[in-house]
Amino acid sequence: MARPGGDTAAIVAGADGCPGGWICVLLDRSSRSVTPLLCRSSEELLAIHPEPSVLAIDMPIGLPDSGDRDCDRIARTLLGPRRSSVFPAPIRPSLAAVTRRGADAISRAIVGRGVGAQAWALYRRVLSLDRLIGPEEQALCVEVHPELSFFALNGDRPVPDAKRSPGGIATRRALIDAAFGPEAFPLVRRAIAPIEADDDDLLDALAACWTAHRIAEGTAQRIPADPPTDARGLRMEMWF
Template sequence: MSHASPTWIAGVDACTSGWFIVLEEIHTGVHRHRIVDHAAALLHLPEQPAYLGIDMIIGLPDAARSGGRACDRAARTLLGWPRSSSIFSPPCRSALQANTYDDASAQNRRSHSDSVGLTKQAFNLFPKIRALDQALSPAAQQRVREVHPECSFYVLNGNTALAASKHTDEGRTHRIHLLEEAGFTDLDSALHAYARAQASADDILDAHAACYTARRMHAGTAERLPEAEPVPVDATGLRMEIWR
């Protein structure tokens, strides 16, 4: 009897010590998890995942407009308040080169008449955004795609945004339940395998949610935000989209 060759998909979230990865083998449902140090390593995983959903900004606008990219606005509309607050707008491309928060925020404001500043959360992610931006190409984006965990949990929850924040006990318990129902039965071992200084529980749960969306990409059931064609692209040709 012939056996299908292994087909892996993956979900990724940034963590303190690098990038937390959850891998799933499509035919068997076997899961693996690990941390890699550098964004470039995501494109050269030994499993060679067919799809990789990553919770990080891909595609940077030339000008920072109110509400961010079209995909950011669509994701906020999908989630509604209060989960929409988890979608923050990315910096404009020129601001990404700034070394201080004040300089980055000033460049962001100068990029468009909307005069949009920059959150500290976005600035703190600059090293990860830069590294992924440098590693990716439009061709690589065929399989490496931006996701947002709250949009993934929206689908897991029957196309309904979760009521409780992931930072609460109620919210974390609900997210664990949804992931376990979706087949991530070894979630508990992943949550206990890493020191908090390496990856937080939120990072681990979000990576699993991203893996679920990568599973949907492989099945052809994942949906893209924004839905309208053509998809906006940035100055380097990267599509600015969020998959769920």
């Protein structure tokens, strides 16, 4: 499979969901400058300008009809103490539900696992992306998990502290400073109001952007190496 992006593409981007919608960080690979954007919807996210060669998104892309995805299982193994940050991807039949109770019933009937409030909160974003991203769009839009990005930034070691703890914020901030320079995070923080995105959201978007840059450079890793496709032909994979 040809990897997304390309060596000559100047702009890459990483995106993470936040209270205000999506925090998206663009990186100009030539000047190394970052530009933060706040997108209110998935439609706005996929229409950002300038168009990046890679858009790395922290959200499931490619959904199973039943069971767990291989990429989720592998990610949990790699992350060890941070494994709980990898939520099971919704099964596609449950996306048809309009209430958490309905999604819970469908999921329990098919996989014997319910849908908690935290998982249900992600359903609308997952569904909106699923309607916008097909196999053709997956040449641009790739799934990432920020904890895997931080794993790679940290020398292929899980970050020991939870991301919202003081130690977790400090460690991830230091990793982002080393990757982008110490001015990048303050620039993004000044541009995005705290009510719209927390510090950990900004750090996750920057980590996703770093992975997008690695994909464009040809140095990123993908799990699994030969990903299966879902019923819509989407690859079920993660990059880091």
